[in-house]
Each structure stands twice: as structure tokens, then as C-alpha cells.
Amino acid sequence: MIIKIGEFATCTSLSKDTIRYYEKMGLLRPGINNKHREYNKDHIEIISTVLKLKKCGFSLQEIKILFDWSQNTDENDELTEAEIQNLQQMKLLFQNKYKQMIQREKEIKQIKQVLQRADNKMEQLLEKNKGR
Numbered sequence: 098m099i100i101k102i103g104e105f106a107t108c109t110s111l112s113k114d115t116i117r118y119y120e121k122m123g124l125l126r127p128g129i130n131n132k133h134r135e136y137n138k139d140h141i142e143i144i145s146t147v148l149k150l151k152k153c154g155f156s157l158q159e160i161k162i163l164f165d166w167s168q169n170t171d172e173n174d175e176l177t178e179a180e181i182q183n184l185q186q187m188k189l190l191f192q193n194k195y196k197q198m199i200q201r202e203k204e205i206k207q208i209k210q211v212l213q214r215a216d217n218k219m220e221q222l223l224e225k226n227k228g229r
Contacts (some may be wrong), residue, residue: 098138099128105136109144119147120159153198177229 105127106113120134124147129136141149150160166187176184 099135100137102127102134102136105134105140108141109148111144119157121146122157124157124161124164152199153194155194159190159194163191 100118101110102113109116116125120127125140125143126138127140128137141173147157147160150163151157155163181188
């Protein structure tokens with residue numbers, strides 16, 4: 098399945114400008130055929146991942162770093178001192194993001210409990226007053 102930018106924008110609920118910006122950043126690399134961008138299901142999956150990461154509080158720059166690192170790193174690489182320091186900083190950044198997500202998850206659970214209790218009370222009141 099190959100689609101053009103207009104259909105890709107519709108599929109992803111993003112504007113063409115946003116898609117072009119993601120391309121400029123290097124998050125997306127569509128095929129080019131006769132000067133037209135061509136996208137496929139892999140590109141849709143990339144956008145889905147980007148949007149999920151953004152919802153979790155990642156900036157586009159952090160997402161770019163994560164994508165670049167995961168695509169361009171071999172576990173068998175010998176790292177320079179500067180690369181080791183960079184990797185340690187990235188690890189710390191992502192550990193902090195993980196902690197933030199765990200905290201949000203706890204907050205969401207608390208909110209769900211409050212909503213569930215409110216729903217139960219409303220249901221009881223509606224049931225009690227059903228015959229009126």
C-alpha cells in the first residue's frame with residue numbers, strides 16, 4: 098500500500114505541513130517517485146509511535162534522539178568517551194521520562210477510582226428514583 102501525502106495526512110490526522118516538518122527533522126523518510134512523496138504502512142506506524150511518545154511528554158527532539166539511537170546503534174560498537182557520556186545522558190533522560198510515566202499512571206488510576214465512585218453513586222440514585 099503506497100499513498101500520497103494528502104491521503105497520508107488524512108490517515109494520520111496530521112496536516113501536510115506537520116508531515117513535512119517531521120520529514121525535515123528526519124522522523125519520516127518517504128519514498129520519492131516523480132517528485133511525489135510516497136508513504137506506506139510503516140510510515141503510519143512511525144507517526145503513531147511519535148504521537149504516543151508526544152502524549153507521554155516527549156519532545157520532538159527527544160523522539161528524534163530515541164529514533165536515531167535505536168536505528169543507528171549496534172550493541173557491539175566500541176564507544177568513544179564522548180559517546181559514552183552522551184549515552185549516559187540519554188539513559189538518564191529516558192529513565193526520568195519513565196518515572197514520569199509511572200507517576201502519571203498512578204494519577205490516572207486515582208482519577209479512575211474517583212470517576213468509578215461517582216458513577217456508582219449516580220447509578221444508585223437513578224435506580225432509586227427509577228419509578229418516578
